[in-house]
Each structure stands twice: as C-alpha cells, then as structure tokens.
Amino acid sequence: MELIVVMTGIRKLYKISWDLKMRTVIDLAADRGPYVDQSQSMNLIFAEPEIRNVTSALFAGCSRGLKTGQYYLRQPPPNEALKMSVGKMNIAM
Numbered sequence: 001m002e003l004i005v006v007m008t009g010i011r012k013l014y015k016i017s018w019d020l021k022m023r024t025v026i027d028l029a030a031d032r033g034p035y036v037d038q039s040q041s042m043n044l045i046f047a048e049p050e051i052r053n054v055t056s057a058l059f060a061g062c063s064r065g066l067k068t069g070q071y072y073l074r075q076p077p078p079n080e081a082l083k084m085s086v087g088k089m090n091i092a093m
Contacts, residue, residue, distance in 0.1 A: 041071035
C-alpha cells in the first residue's frame with residue numbers, strides 16, 4: 001500500500017502499519033512490557049505470511065519476554081472480489 005499524495009518527509013515520519021518491520025514492532029512491544037500489568041495485544045502484519053516468517057516473529061517475541069506472542073495476524077485483503085454466481089433456480093408450483 002502506498003500513499004502517493006502525502007509528501008515524502010511526512011511519509012517517513014508517519015508510517016502506516018504495512019510499512020513497519022515486524023522486528024521493530026516486537027522490540028517496541030518488549031520495551032513496553034515491564035510497564036504493562038497483564039499483556040498487550042500485538043498485531044503482526046505480513047504481506048505474505050509464510051510459516052518461517054511467522055515462526056521467527058513468535059520466537060523473537062518469546063525470547064524478548066513477551067507475555068502474548070500475537071493477538072492478530074494480519075495480511076492485506078485480496079485485490080479482487082471473490083467471483084460467485086447464482087444459477088437460475090427452477091421452482092415447481
């Protein structure tokens with residue numbers, strides 16, 4: 001996803017979730033961890049979630065001492081809608 005309308009300097013300062021590296025998200029969550037009483041819901045976002053990437057992120061969170069590995073695993077929606085059609089139904093009266 002790209003924001004073309006926004007100026008470059010602002011884009012570097014205010015990133016959208018798809019622009020962040022998940023390692024950075026995990027590190028920031030681990031830094032907040034001591035100040036969170038129970039747990040925090042952390043979203044992992046992958047454009048193409050592969051088992052090795054998700055597993056690596058979960059192990060990184062575990063090694064950093066996160067109480068919850070992830071709350072949601074997000075990926076971008078499909079580019080086109082699912083094509084469905086309904087055929088004509090014969091109704092006998």
